[in-house]
Structure formats: structure tokens, C-alpha cells
């Protein structure tokens with residue numbers, strides 16, 4: 226028998242697509258008890274028996290109800306009342322232990338029908354709705370897989386028998402569905418928007434076109450867009466008539482919203498307002514991808530990419546050169562902040578050089594969810610229409626930030642100051658990362674934040690709390706924690722002061738200043754006073770030194786290399802990698818130094834020179850925190866041992882980077898010894914090959930994947946790296962640039 230399903234006799238009233246598919250799914254999943262059916266159409270019953278879906282059936286309810294333990298009403302919504310009335314007359318006598326459920330697409334009307342038929346809501350009646358279907362109808366179209374991985378919504382009431390609810394849950398679980406509960410009114414509103422409105426539009430569009438004279442021509446040449454949009458117009462007309470009658474009010478409300486949206490677009494088309502069209506299409510297109518990723522709970526773009534290409538593996542050939550002049554994408558930290566501060570500012574913030582990677586796009590999407598109009602990104606250009614410090618709106622669901630730790634931690638501060646509640650969620654990697662480091666000090670400020678066990682995501686942030694400035698001594702050198710508190714401090718009473726144990730990136734402070742907000746610094750402490758406002762200012766995002774690092778190291782380890790990386794951000798709090806490579810003996814020069822929008826930039830010119838192992842100065846660790854995976858590859862090629870200490874933070878990045886790198890170095894045969902807060906790596910020196918090839922698991926960590934990609938320049942064999950889709954979180958176009966400078970690699974779809 227199907228797991229957890231205790232029924233001994235199931236009766237399905239109405240043997241169409243939905244009822245027939247339920248019978249088929251129960252059979253396919255091992256339910257061996259009798260399944261009976263009642264349907265006004267004797268042919269459907271005969272077909273159901275012939276297909277092996279039901280054991281017996283009849284056109285009259287009285288003949289099949291005897292002894293049923295579970296009755297499923299799968300008739301059209303408007304037939305529900307009369308079927309329930311018939312059932313009410315026989316059920317107590319014929320089937321005293323029965324549980325009744327239904328599959329109707331609207332719930333308020335069916336609840337009314339139940340009240341009329343039974344005189345009350347029986348405790349053994351659990352209304353439900355499987356969100357699955359097809360444009361086909363009739364039992365002949367029954368599909369055993371129709372409900373697998375689909376949602377079923379149950380709407381039990383306060384006095385519904387919990388055992389009855391559990392039994393209906395077990396019924397749907399046996400078909401492979403995921404069972405959820407919500408109340409009747411919410412169900413009807415949600416379904417009006419997500420199902421009823423799209424069906425209404427599809428019916429209307431096809432009907433309108435079919436009435437036009439040239440309809441034959443139109444249908445003959447209709448392309449995929451027409452087909453995709455109108456597939457559901459082939460659905461059962463009677464069923465849908467009933468749904469629209471039954472869910473009238475909720476459908477009308479969603480139709481009003483839709484008409485207002487169409488009217489806005491109509492005006493834009495009429496006036497040739499390309500910007501307005503772009504803004505709408507862009508929001509919609511991103512929302513659509515975001516929706517997909519929410520359903521799959523994978524990261525935003527990686528999911529999109531996987532949909533197109535499957536899980537990614539890199540195969541990197543050994544050897545190759547590193548020459549040329551390239552520009553890597555925009556800085557991730559600055560890109561996140563440009564959207565955050567732009568959204569809270571007054572006026573329109575024009576951003577250039579925005580990183581179109583998954584992480585910063587997740588931030589951008591989250592603000593769209595909170596009602597901020599954002600145009601782009603279009604070739605790195607984004608226009609953020611600021612809503613002011615108090616203009617954000619409550620999002621309609623959780624804010625999903627994918628892989629982005631920066632987004633989650635900075636959001637925590639910013640959202641703690643809002644009037645509304647929010648939930649922050651992320652992908653599997655982010656869900657393992659510590660959030661107590663921001664939740665604890667925010668609570669000291671008066672915020673109310675719930676985390677999952679161990680201070681992990683998701684974060685539930687309760688809005689409407691009065692925040693008080695605090696003076697916080699950070700236990701770790703973290704720019705994310707500092708920035709989180711400064712953002713909360715914007716909304717706090719009085720001063721918020723943060724002392725850092727070592728300097729960390731100061732992009733938040735610089736950008737706040739650029740937006741006209743006073744941020745003070747004295748030694749290791751920075752602070753601001755709450756209650757001010759931000760004024761939009763243009764932002765020119767420099768290339769990300771963390772992305773440039775992979776190519777700096779590539780050139781540093783490859784004899785004959787000569788590479789220029791243009792327009793790289795060289796903020797003093799980010800240049801640990803430059804200092805460390807120079808200490809190792811790299812021939813690395815800064816050219817064309819200048820400032821853009823409050824951030825220093827330069828072209829980085831690097832030529833091959835033999836590297837030597839060093840003791841990495843502890844004060845450089847926070848300044849190079851994201852660069853260590855690549856720096857470990859530099860160490861593996863240097864003469865002698867490189868020693869890193871004081872870098873325990875690497876264990877709580879997108880992966881445990883100390884462990885992940887040690888494992889990968891082990892695969893290549895590089896001698897190393899791992900410590901709790903660091904590593905010793907014994908380099909090979911010399912100019913030939915430095916280590917073997919092999920197969921590396923990047924653990925879905927973008928920087929591990931890119932570090933081992935460049936390692937292949939000095940490997941004796943191919944390096945194969947699994948789980949690389951997340952490279953898109955920080956470095957879209959990495960593969961193309963790697964090829965352009967002289968690496969030889971290909972992307973492959975991993976067989977899952």
C-alpha cells in the first residue's frame with residue numbers, strides 16, 4: 226500500500242481528468258485497495274475500468290458509497306452543492322468513518338455549498354485543491370504523474386478533525402504531491418491571480434483572434450509565443466465557467482489590477498515611451514526568472530543558467546599563456562551597495578559598470594519586490610528610482626537572495642529599520658552561513674529578528690521596532706557586519722558606532738558620504754547619526770579586484786605572461802592581494818591611477834617573475850579575504866613555503882575555503898598542512914609543471930572553481946572542476962576572458 230495511506234476503500238465522485246489521474250497516481254504508487262467511482266457518464270466509468278484505474282463504478286452515488294473510508298469530490302465547482310446534498314443523505318448510514326475532500330479550484334463557493342448541503346461544515350470534510358491540471362479533459366487523459374511535485378492546498382478549519390486532515394494529506398502525499406495549508410479566502414485570492422486570471426486571458430485572446438476574418442492565416446503562422454501563451458485556452462469550458470462564477474469577486478479584483486497594467490503599457494506604446502516599456506519588460510523578465518528560482522530554491526542566475534545548460538563542469542587543459550589587455554566585470558561589493566543606497570535615496574541614481582552577476586542581481590530583484598523601480602541592467606547601466614528612506618513597500622513573499630552573503634547581511638540591517646516584516650532566504654550554501662554575527666548586535670539595537678537553529682538563515686525580521694544606536698566592538702573583521710550596522714544606524718535614534726579589530730572594506734562609508742550622509746571615522750571606529758537622508762548621486766563601479774585576482778595570479782605563475790587589467794578598483798581596504806603578490810616577488814605595477822566616484826582605480830600591469838613563498842602578514846588578511854583561493858595557487862607555484870594564519874573567516878565563506886582548497890591541492894599532489902585558521906603550502910618553484918591534474922569539487926563555490934581553473938596553467942594534466950555554475954554569481958563571462966588571455970578550457974554539462 227502507498228506509504229502512510231490507511232484507507233481501505235476510496236470513492237472518487239466525478240471521473241474526469243482530475244479524478245482519473247488521482248486513481249492512476251494511487252495505483253502507480255502502490256495503493257492496492259478498491260477504488261470506486263461515480264460519474265453521470267457511464268462511458269467514462271467503463272473507460273476507467275478498462276484502463277485499470279477503478280475497480281467498479283456507477284452513475285448513482287448510493288450504489289458505490291457503501292463502506293467508503295475516503296470520498297473525493299472531483300466534480301465541476303457548480304455541481305458540488307448537488308453532489309454534497311446527495312452525499313449528506315446517505316453518508317452517515319453507509320460510511321460512518323468516512324473522510325470527505327474535494328479538488329475544486331475555488332474554495333469559498335464550495336464551503337458555501339457544504340454549508341447548504343450539510344447545514345454546517347462537517348468535521349470530517351477537508352476542502353482541498355491540487356494545483357495541477359492539463360488542457361485535456363476526460364478520464365482518457367488521466368496521468369499518473371499529474372500531481373508529482375505539484376502543490377496541493379488544503380483549507381482545514383478550526384473545528385476540522387485533525388485526523389481527517391492527516392488522512393487527506395496522506396492521500397495527496399501518496400501521489401507525490403507537496404501538501405500545504407491556507408485559509409479559504411487567501412486560497413481564492415492567490416488562485417485568482419495565479420491561475421484564474423491567466424486562463425481568462427488565454428480564453429479571451431484566442432477567442433478574439435479566432436473571430437477575426439483572417440483567423441486561418443493567423444493560426445497557420447502563429448509562432449511559439451502564441452502557442453505558449455494560449456495553451457490553456459484549450460481547457461474544459463464548463464469547468465472554467467463554474468470557476469469564474471464561483472470566484473467572481475477575487476477574479477474581478479485581479480482583473481482590475483491587470484487592466485490598469487495593460488492601460489499603462491498601452492500608453493507607453495501609444496507615446497513611443499521606450500523607457501517605460503523597458504522598465505516593465507525588464508521587471509517582468511527578472512521576476513519570471515526569480516519566480517523559477519524560488520520554486521526550485523536554487524540561486525537566481527545559476528538556476529537560470531542550469532535551466533539552459535544543466536549543471537556546469539569545467540575541463541581545463543594543462544598549460545597555456547596569459548597575455549593581453551582585459552577588463553573584468555564590476556565590483557560586487559560596490560554593485561550591491563549602489564542598489565541599496567540608490568533605492569533609499571531621493572532622486573534617480575545612475576549606475577555605470579554594475580556587475581550583472583547573480584549576487585548583485587538578487588539584490589536588485591529584492592528591491593523590485595519592495596516596490597523600487599529599477600531600469601536595467603543594460604550593459605552595466607542601471608537607473609534606480611529612489612523611494613527615500615521610508616518609501617520601501619512590504620514584499621509579498623520572502624526575499625530570496627540566492628548565494629549572496631553580502632545581500633543577506635546588509636539587508637538584515639536595512640530591513641530591521643523598516644515598518645514592515647520581512648523574511649530573508651537563500652540557497653543551500655547561504656543557509657549554512659552564520660547570521661548571528663548580524664542578528665545579535667541588531668537585537669542590541671532593539672531589532673526583533675528570528676533565525677533558524679544556530680543563527681542560520683532564514684531570517685525573519687519584524688518591522689516597526691524603534692532602533693537605538695549602539696557602540697559595537699566587532700569580534701571579527703567583517704565589512705558585512707559593519708555595513709549592516711551602519712545601515713540599521715540610518716534608522717536608529719542617536720549614534721551607531723562600530724569598532725573594527727582590523728581595517729575592512731569601506732565602500733559603505735564612502736558611498737554614504739557620496740550620497741550626502743555624514744560618516745565619521747577616528748582610528749578603528751566609524752559612526753553615523755540616524756535620521757538623515759540620502760541624495761542620489763551617479764556611481765561608476767570599478768572592475769572588481771577580487772575577479773581581477775584570478776588573472777593576476779594566472780599571469781604571476783605563467784612564464785612569458787604579460788597582462789594588463791584595466792580600471793580595477795584599488796581601494797586601500799581591498800589591495801591585500803597586490804601587497805601579498807608583490808611580497809612574493811611578482812612583477813606587478815599600478816598604471817594610470819585615478820579616482821572615479823570616490824573610489825581609486827588603476828590599470829594593473831603584471832609580467833611573469835618567479836615567486837617565493839612568504840609568511841602572509843596578518844594585517845593583510847582582511848584586505849585580501851576573498852583572494853585566498855587564488856593566492857593559494859600562487860603559493861603552490863612559488864619557491865618554498867607560504868604560511869597563512871589568522872584566516873579562520875575563510876571557513877565561513879560560500880564554502881569552507883580552507884578545507885575546499887586543501888582538498889583540491891591534495892588532488893593535485895601539492896604538499897600542504899591545514900590549520901584551524903590557516904594553511905602552509907609548499908610550492909614547487911621552477912618553471913615547468915608544478916603539480917598533477919585531477920578532478921576537483923568546487924562545492925558550488927565560485928572562487929574555488931576559478932582558482933583551480935587558473936591552476937591548470939602549471940599542471941601536468943587536465944583539471945576537471947565540478948559544480949561551476951556559481952561562477953556566474955560574481956564573474957559572468959569568466960570563461961570567455963580566460964580563453965581570451967590564453968587558457969584552453971571548455972564548459973560541459975554534468976550528468977546529474
Ligand code: S3P
Nearest residue numbers: 558631702703704705706850851
Ligand atoms: C564583503 C565583505 C567580505 C567579503 C565579501 C563581500 C562586502 O565579507 O568576503 O565577499 O561586500 O562587505 P565579510 O564581511 O564576511 O568579511
